Amino acid sequence: MPISSRFAVGIHILTLIEVEKDKVISSESLAKSVNTNPAVIRKIMGMLKKAGLINIQPGIAGAQLAKDFSKITLLDVYKAVNVVKDKELFAVHENPNPDCIVGKNIQHSIEQYFFSAQTALEKVLEDVTIEDVVKDITEKREGQWLNE
Amino acid sequence: MPISSRFAVGIHILTLIEVEKDKVISSESLAKSVNTNPAVIRKIMGMLKKAGLINIQPGIAGAQLAKDFSKITLLDVYKAVNVVKDKELFAVHENPNPDCIVGKNIQHSIEQYFFSAQTALEKVLEDVTIEDVVKDITEKREGQWLNE
DNA sequence: TTACTTGTAATTATTATAGTTACAAGTAGA
DNA sequence: TCTACTTGTAACTATAATAATTACAAGTAA
Numbered sequence: 373m374p375i376s377s378r379f380a381v382g383i384h385i386l387t388l389i390e391v392e393k394d395k396v397i398s399s400e401s402l403a404k405s406v407n408t409n410p411a412v413i414r415k416i417m418g419m420l421k422k423a424g425l426i427n428i429q430p431g432i433a434g435a436q437l438a439k440d441f442s443k444i445t446l447l448d449v450y451k452a453v454n455v456v457k458d459k460e461l462f463a464v465h466e467n468p469n470p471d472c473i474v475g476k477n478i479q480h481s482i483e484q485y486f487f488s489a490q491t492a493l494e495k496v497l498e499d500v501t502i503e504d505v506v507k508d509i510t511e512k513r514e515g516q517w518l519n520e
Numbered sequence: 521m522p523i524s525s526r527f528a529v530g531i532h533i534l535t536l537i538e539v540e541k542d543k544v545i546s547s548e549s550l551a552k553s554v555n556t557n558p559a560v561i562r563k564i565m566g567m568l569k570k571a572g573l574i575n576i577q578p579g580i581a582g583a584q585l586a587k588d589f590s591k592i593t594l595l596d597v598y599k600a601v602n603v604v605k606d607k608e609l610f611a612v613h614e615n616p617n618p619d620c621i622v623g624k625n626i627q628h629s630i631e632q633y634f635f636s637a638q639t640a641l642e643k644v645l646e647d648v649t650i651e652d653v654v655k656d657i658t659e660k661r662e663g664q665w666l667n668e
Numbered sequence: 669t670t671a672c673t674t675g676t677a678a679t680t681a682t683t684a685t686a687g688t689t690a691c692a693a694g695t696a697g698a
Numbered sequence: 699t700c701t702a703c704t705t706g707t708a709a710c711t712a713t714a715a716t717a718a719t720t721a722c723a724a725g726t727a728a
Contacts, residue, residue: 373521373715374611380630381613388622405620406613409687430705431694463525465554472553474536474657481656482528489644496637508629509622521684557718578674579725
């Protein structure tokens, strides 16, 4: 089962806030761009706010980035939207038989490789910022804008 | 949601077959070591066989590795047990709005980073073999064995 | 024949996802 | 204050994967 699309949607939200920073962004307009329900967007935005990535206020439209877009990494978003728990990208079977040499020691062995793999993945995400994503997108501008 | 424990169980199965290679290994004895149901083990063993990692025959106990344990990587197991589809570790939201500059281009941008991250993860798995896992375990031997 | 095995289907409980609806509560302009 | 809008959140749904379980046909070998 893939890692939840909350991650991709979180990136989408932050990117759109930056690209459309001269506009007032509501959960409604974001939902149209993402093509989902405003409540889904609000839930994810709540997570992004909690992580200190955006500023939003009850009752007031107009989300803002809480940091410069060059300082927000994909790893920040990934952690904010809670798609993968710390050190738990890979499930390990519970309670292998401790009376078996393999059952007794396999978890400790496997986990170190699983952690290495997860860390390698997260390192890649840490090296990409919202600025990179914004550049990918704006370099392809074709004059199409939301709410115009 | 974590990557299925089929992966960890697959590694456990191959490791036990190697460590106990002088014994006759059945789905029953493997199930005891893993601490699950024999039918679960048989299903995963079917996947390992299909991937050319083990040799098993209907009606006959006694699984064998189909390759030397130094030639079986964790990536081979990961692919065999089908826990992550090719290029689909991360879900991407479907159908973003093509009338929005962000919606139109975000997927292409995001996917390249997602693929890089997934590749980095898989590269780590490719560099670990069942031999490495077996060594981790046998270096900790304390005289405990299954079926003795 | 028997006692065992594997292969596989069907069923279940559990859990996360993603969407939907509804509404209380906050905000701001008229 | 009234109105129109917004956010925050709860409740509910449908869907899908996981993992365990049971059952049994079919293969194997003494």
